[in-house]
Amino acid sequence: MYKPLIISDKNLKSVKIKKKVIKIFQKKYLKKNNIVLVIGGDGFMLKILKNNKKTKKFFYGINSGNYGFLMNKFSRKHLIKNIYNSKMISISPLEMIVKTKNNIKKCLAINEVSILRQSRQAANLSIKNKSSYIIKKLVSDGVLVSTPAGSTAYNLSVHGPILSLNSKKISIAPISAFRPRRWVGKIVSDKSKILITNLNPIKRPVSAVADNLEIRHAKQIKVCTQDKIKFNLLYDKNKSLQKKIKLEQLRKETF
Numbered sequence: 001m002y003k004p005l006i007i008s009d010k011n012l013k014s015v016k017i018k019k020k021v022i023k024i025f026q027k028k029y030l031k032k033n034n035i036v037l038v039i040g041g042d043g044f045m046l047k048i049l050k051n052n053k054k055t056k057k058f059f060y061g062i063n064s065g066n067y068g069f070l071m072n073k074f075s076r077k078h079l080i081k082n083i084y085n086s087k088m089i090s091i092s093p094l095e096m097i098v099k100t101k102n103n104i105k106k107c108l109a110i111n112e113v114s115i116l117r118q119s120r121q122a123a124n125l126s127i128k129n130k131s132s133y134i135i136k137k138l139v140s141d142g143v144l145v146s147t148p149a150g151s152t153a154y155n156l157s158v159h160g161p162i163l164s165l166n167s168k169k170i171s172i173a174p175i176s177a178f179r180p181r182r183w184v185g186k187i188v189s190d191k192s193k194i195l196i197t198n199l200n201p202i203k204r205p206v207s208a209v210a211d212n213l214e215i216r217h218a219k220q221i222k223v224c225t226q227d228k229i230k231f232n233l234l235y236d237k238n239k240s241l242q243k244k245i246k247l248e249q250l251r252k253e254t255f
Contacts, residue, residue, distance in 0.1 A: 001029035004060075004083075007048055009040030014064040017074055021062070028080055034058055035083065035234070041065020042153075046110050046211050049231045050093075053108065058088060060234040069152060072236045086234040089165065091149045092190075095226040096210045098218045101201075107210035110231065111150025113223050114175075115196055116142040118205040118216060122178055125206070128195040134172065134186055137199065141176040142206065143185075145194060145223045152245055161187060162245060170194075170225065194223040 063071035146155035148163035160173030
């Protein structure tokens with residue numbers, strides 16, 4: 001019998017929940033020693049997953065943030081039962097390789113890679129998949145490449161498509177496209193090798209952002225699925241990540 005590893009964010013709500021969880025596991029145990037409890041919001045979960053990219057442990061998120069798309073609702077009474085009955089989802093991140101004037105940097109993105117204009121002038125970008133152009137010149141505020149897991153986050157806000165987890169696709173969505181004005185982006189295979197080039201890096205600089213990690217003055221950005229890395233997330237029964245994505249597809253916004 002084992003006690004899980006508990007990792008908590010430092011905000012007041014997370015600390016309060018952590019104290020309650022510790023109290024629960026003073027008397028109760030789990031049958032497996034490979035479960036990590038992560039208390040926080042989606043951003044904190046993304047950070048913990050990336051810090052543990054080589055582990056094969058299972059991560060059960062407890063939400064103390066806002067929406068908590070990657071997390072589970074905390075139930076003091078049913079926590080042990082919920083963990084035992086939870087369903088596992090395995091997701092792979094995107095790998096972003098950014099070339100700047102002076103160096104090359106690699107980052108992982110679980111939700112999305114965002115290419116954003118760095119000045120008041122629109123970005124001029126070309127986008128290729130391997131040797132074929134997806135678009136030769138996009139004039140816009142930027143472009144976003146999203147995983148299925150991240151397709152209901154920033155991607156949805158820029159009117160990108162919601163992708164099911166088993167779609168084996170990634171989304172490329174423009175951010176405020178100016179030319180071509182009606183380009184809506186493209187859905188491509190998760191085996192794609194996407195190359196985004198800044199066509200005017202001196203006059204129109206851009207930043208490359210992997211989830212929340214920014215690299216400025218990006219000249220060229222390569223994006224592909226890093227399928228050698230698998231993150232194992234646990235979700236309460238009947239509240240899986242697939243169901244959350246499906247609910248977002250059906251959701252109607254009210255104003």
